[in-house]
Amino acid sequence: xxxGLSQWFPALEVLDVSGxxxxxxxxxxxxxxxxxxxxxxxxxxGGPGSLPKGLGQAPLARSLRVLNLSGNRFAEVPPVxxxxxxxxxxxxxxNRLHGIPPDIQELHSLEFLYLGGNFITxxxxxxxxxxxxxxxxxxxxxxxxxxxxxxQLHSxxxxxxHNNLLTYLPREILNLVHLEELSLRxxxxxxxxxxxxxxxxxxxxELAGRTVKTRNVPYAPSDLPESLVRYLSLASNCPNPxxxxxxxxxxxxxxxxxxxxxxxxxxxxxxLCSPECSSPFSSASQSSTSQSESDSEDEASVAAHRxxxxxxx
Amino acid sequence: xxxxxxxxxxxxxxxxxxxxCWGEGHGSSIHDHTDSHCFMKILQGNLKExxxxxxxxxGNGEMTKKSERVLRENQCAYINDSIGLHRVENISxxxxxxxxxxxxxxxxTCNTFDQRTGHKHKVTMTFYSQxxxxxxx
Numbered sequence: 001x002x003x004g005l006s007q008w009f010p011a012l013e014v015l016d017v018s019g020x021x022x023x024x025x026x027x028x029x030x031x032x033x034x035x036x037x038x039x040x041x042x043x044x045x046g047g048p049g050s051l052p053k054g055l056g057q058a059p060l061a062r063s064l065r066v067l068n069l070s071g072n073r074f075a076e077v078p079p080v081x082x083x084x085x086x087x088x089x090x091x092x093x094x095n096r097l098h099g100i101p102p103d104i105q106e107l108h109s110l111e112f113l114y115l116g117g118n119f120i121t122x123x124x125x126x127x128x129x130x131x132x133x134x135x136x137x138x139x140x141x142x143x144x145x146x147x148x149x150x151x152q153l154h155s156x157x158x159x160x161x162h163n164n165l166l167t168y169l170p171r172e173i174l175n176l177v178h179l180e181e182l183s184l185r186x187x188x189x190x191x192x193x194x195x196x197x198x199x200x201x202x203x204x205x206e207l208a209g210r211t212v213k214t215r216n217v218p219y220a221p222s223d224l225p226e227s228l229v230r231y232l233s234l235a236s237n238c239p240n241p242x243x244x245x246x247x248x249x250x251x252x253x254x255x256x257x258x259x260x261x262x263x264x265x266x267x268x269x270x271x272l273c274s275p276e277c278s279s280p281f282s283s284a285s286q287s288s289t290s291q292s293e294s295d296s297e298d299e300a301s302v303a304a305h306r307x308x309x310x311x312x313x
Numbered sequence: 314x315x316x317x318x319x320x321x322x323x324x325x326x327x328x329x330x331x332x333x334c335w336g337e338g339h340g341s342s343i344h345d346h347t348d349s350h351c352f353m354k355i356l357q358g359n360l361k362e363x364x365x366x367x368x369x370x371x372g373n374g375e376m377t378k379k380s381e382r383v384l385r386e387n388q389c390a391y392i393n394d395s396i397g398l399h400r401v402e403n404i405s406x407x408x409x410x411x412x413x414x415x416x417x418x419x420x421x422t423c424n425t426f427d428q429r430t431g432h433k434h435k436v437t438m439t440f441y442s443q444x445x446x447x448x449x450x
Binding site for chain 2: 041042070071091093094114116117137139140158160162181183185189
């Protein structure tokens with residue numbers, strides 16, 4: 001970027017330096033107090049000097065709303081980017097990302113997140129802590145599973161997951177009541193019923209976590225290391241309405257197929273907190289299954305009908 | 314949130330002329346053209362067209378890809394049901410795309426196909442806007 005940029009154009013609001021071969025953006029950015037949109041796609045950004053160090057302290061940190069860094073060479077999300085607290089729209093499509101940092105949750109104003117066309121293999125549950133996220137694009141990556149916590153994205157309207165490595169979805173996806181579009185084509189979704197999978201016994205940490213949650217043991221951030229406070233916040237509720245249990249990583253999993261508006265049968269993974277959890281979903285309780293199984297299927301189908309545009313075909 | 318269909322002209326009922334706007338990563342389902350002629354011209358960006366064979370009578374297997382190509386700006390393509398089915402996608406993660414479509418005779422329903430099974434499902438197509446006015450559904 002040319003030196004003196006902020007002296008010549010102190011009122012600059014939109015800066016588009018796309019397709020200019022830029023390899024770094026330096027301190028010239030930091031003194032642009034009115035900048036709300038920065039478009040820098042199709043450049044050579046991605047190395048150490050790509051974004052200036054003082055970004056977190058600059059006026060930009062609060063004023064920048066839209067940042068487009070698609071078509072560059074980022075192998076990781078630059079940590080300094082996560083200080084842009086006012087950011088509403090972020091695109092890092094077509095880069096070389098292998099993962100998403102859990103600190104993405106710092107971008108609490110984020111509404112639009114485009115991460116398509118990278119090499120992402122997993123989604124951190126912390127992504128679900130973005131309260132205003134409406135549009136999430138994760139297509140053309142290498143994602144193998146969706147964390148059930150993603151169902152906490154209450155504002156989500158559109159979720160793009162096509163061309164990944166998903167074999168099933170978490171049942172909790174049905175809890176996304178505002179989700180209008182879900183694209184899933186190009187995933188190796190299982191088509192046949194899969195019998196119950198192996199159950200890994202819970203760790204001591206998990207058992208302690210479950211007890212804290214189900215017995216409502218009070219705790220404050222000063223009582224526990226930060227990592228444990230975070231762990232406790234990621235508890236998932238057992239979907240069995242009769243069970244008040246929670247689970248963290250250890251659970252019984254089985255796949256059930258749910259009809260979406262009579263169009264597609266999607267494999268949804270049901271998580272139960274333990275093999276003893278007497279659940280309408282459990283294939284073990286044979287005797288009274290037919291009634292309760294169809295009830296739970298109906299409940300799932302009703303939830304599925306809310307999703308207007310499941311784009312699978 | 315997905316590509317938009319914007320009607321420009323309905324030619325005395327003989328054809329539909331529309332502009333489709335594709336965001337990054339947007340794609341269509343595999344679809345047929347209800348016995349009509351379909352012309353497509355790329356006005357901006359690039360679109361990938363994947364041609365598929367009609368699924369067999371059994372309709373219970375993965376659909377067969379015939380060919381695929383990337384259409385560049387100003388290129389034209391044509392398809393009708395006797396040629397086959399297709400999926401059109403903007404595979405770019407950085408550029409949007411715009412295409413001009415001419416369908417004759419006009420149609421507002423078609424079949425979409427599940428690539429994994431060949432099962433078809435009839436859908437009604439809607440317009441995001443008509444003659445420049447946003448269509449409210």
